[in-house]
């Protein structure tokens with residue numbers, strides 16, 4: 001479903017962040033990307049949307065990531081950004097949800113109905129008419145996830161989906177993700193969320209793939225985690 005082939009990337013004027021990065025993600029797979037701060041997790045996710053000038057190739061659902069395919073690729077990929085401030089740009093929450101839907105051809109009424117359903121499902125219907133800039137950090141994160149869910153993408157990229165969420169909202173997101181039978185790639189420091197949502201995990205250190213395997217093997221390997229500035233998940237201690 002997503003294939004990285006020998007991908008390298010450097011931010012302008014910097015050393016390579018990704019170097020010779022190759023990875024195949026199958027359709028329907030739930031993959032977690034873990035690694036210390038600055039390891040390159042967000043950079044990997046950003047590269048899938050064609051936001052970075054990479055070397056090497058990325059294929060998404062059989063389409064090569066290049067300018068002429070970008071529009072189609074972005075239709076099937078939903079991306080929850082690490083920083084929700086960059087995700088929400090309309091005045092009110094409901095406007096943000098409706099914007100994407102209307103853009104893809106839904107009528108105003110249909111888009112409103114769909115948006116309200118998604119907010120309801122996430123238990124945040126009360127935020128619909130609220131101004132984005134007045135939301136708390138966690139509320140904004142929930143709203144940002146709602147905007148992506150409303151689009152019903154075939155592939156979801158989630159960057160720290162549980163950051164700033166209270167236990168009840170965190171659980172709601174975990175349950176919602178688990179109920180979706182789509183391809184998901186989750187970059188996170190929340191290793192307990194990984195245990196609850198993913199089967200496969202890759203460990204990144206300085207832009208390189210250090211480990212790739214079953215969650216139950218990698219997240220129980222204290223030595224491997226500690227060597228890469230991580231710790232065992234709380235539930236494993």
Ligand SMILES: Nc1ncnc2c1ncn2[C@@H]1O[C@H](COP(=O)(O)OP(=O)(O)OP(=O)(O)O)[C@@H](O)[C@H]1O
Nearest residue numbers: 011014017035036037038039040041042043044082
């Ligand atoms: N726009 C940028 N310009 C220059 N360097 C950048 C830029 N964005 C990120 N970097 C650098 O690239 C490296 C990887 O960053 P990235 O955001 O991918 O890390 P991450 O694994 O997502 O970290 P975190 O856990 O803190 O979210 C870091 O060293 C960071 O300083």
Ligand SMILES: [Mg+2]
Nearest residue numbers: 041042082159
């Ligand atoms: Mg990041």
